[in-house]
Amino acid sequence: MDTRSGWADEAVRLLEADANRSADTHLHVFPLPPEWGIDLYLKDESVHPTGSLKHRLARSLILYGLVNGRIGRDTTLIEASSGSTAVSEAYFARMLGLEFVTVVPRSTSTEKIELIEYYGGRCHYVDHPPEMYSEAERLAAECGGHYLDQFTYAERATDWRGNNNIAESVFQQLALERFPVPSWIVVGAGTGGTSATFGRYVRYRRHSTRVAVVDPENSAFYGGWETGAADYGTGMPSRIEGIGRPRMEPSFIPSVIDHMIRVPDAASIAAIRMLRERSRHWAGGSTGTNLCGAFELIAGMLERGERGSVVTLICDGGERYEKTYYDDAWVAEHGLDPAPHRERIEGFLATGTW
Known part of the structure; x- marks a missing residue:
């Protein structure tokens, strides 16, 4: 195979041109009570040409x-x-x-x-x-x-040192904010590539930022991280599309993660419905998982009297899930009840207690 051909050069140029057009996505502010002294940002990956972080x-x-x-x-x-x-x-x-x-x-x-x-x-x-x-x-x-x-x-295909990866983009966009170095970055794991990129980047740049990974029900990542078992598995698929796996995938690197949070699937659904009502951002279920993790970490910061910023992701758009996570009949059919989780989220946004 002649991979040093003019075709290969042109292929790389086309990929780089797409990156130049589309890689830098919006960083939205999620409204929190100003007296908390904590800023929450949502990196909107749904605006890519194919509509997702992937x-x-x-x-x-x-x-x-x-x-x-x-x-x-x-x-x-x-x-x-x-x-x-x-x-x-x-x-x-x-x-x-x-x-x-x-x-x-x-x-x-x-x-x-x-x-x-x-x-x-x-x-x-x-x-x-x-x-x-x-x-x-x-x-x-x-x-x-x-x-x-x-x-x-x-975990290795993305250049974690820079090259306009998602971590570098976030820190550049935070440069003029009041807390330009976030206390926490919160992401889910499907392959583990995003958490590896953020975890390596903050260490390489010597930032004090910690990386938290949220994990849905049925996923093996939390159990593997908690026990240290590289062969940990559940054998069950995740109901939150895009994140969670039935086995520990080779690309998931536990050593670059500071904290993990397990999030109930119904809570993820409650969070995205709240997000749509409060901000008009229509997102998929993994974004809800991210939000629940961010809220829990922010509540801990408030309890300790800390100020700072937290960043998480809008992973994809909600239009792909109109007939699932946003459909009451589908949610009920799958035995999920978002109501108590929605009550908890509303309580947090009013009081700061999770």
């Missing part, structure tokens, strides 16, 4: 494959993903004129399949989610393609 990851994974000589003009790109990563990878594959195939569980929602296919991707189905990994490897070997493997390479 736009950054997909670009990084493909760029990583290019510069490592694994992708050429005729390479088929293979992934194991039924969600936003596959949507974004399909977008970039089409940009480069490459075929893209993602291995997905047969239970994947029609909405996600339609988005992947909209960008020219093709879905290859498996009956059981754990089969995704081995089937993606098999397909790549069979067609001589490149397995992008987000769950292994997410």
Whole structure:
């Protein structure tokens, strides 16, 4: 494969041009009582061309494959993903004129399949989610393609020292704020790439910022972090799309994380509904998980008499979840009751107590 060709040079240019157009996203202020002396910011990743935080990851994974000589003009790109990563990878594959195939569980929602296919991707189905990994490897070997493997390479494909990664972007945008170095950054983990980027960046820049990872029900990350077991698993899928995994993924690096918080799924749903009513930001479930973690940390800061700032993410837009997290019938069918969590959130916003 001639990866030092003019085609490869042009492919890198196209990826960098997309980054130049779209990488810096808005940093919104979430209104908290001014007397608290704490500022909460939401980094809005839903405004990327493919509508989610995974736009950054997909670009990084493909760029990583290019510069490592694994992708050429005729390479088929293979992934194991039924969600936003596959949507974004399909977008970039089409940009480069490459075929893209993602291995997905047969239970994947029609909405996600339609988005992947909209960008020219093709879905290859498996009956059981754990089969995704081995089937993606098999397909790549069979067609001589490149397995992008987000769950292994997410933590290394992004340059954590800079290159306009999400951490560098946040700190640049905070430069003129009253607390330019945040006390906490709160993120979820799907692959672990975002938490690794933030955790490494704050250490590299010698910031005092701590990184907290929020984890939904059924996910293995919290248990693996708490016990130190690299093979920790639950075998159960997360109901909060985009975060949580049934096993500890290779790209999740516990040693760069300062704290983890487990968040009930119903609380995540309550939080995004509150966000839409109070700010008009329409976000997916993982954003609600982030908000619950941020609220808990802010309550602790208030209890200790601390001032400062906290940053978390709007991971994707709520329009993808109109028929799930925003649908009362779907929520009830899945045995979720956001009401008590909504009461707790409203109580926190009024009193500062979590």
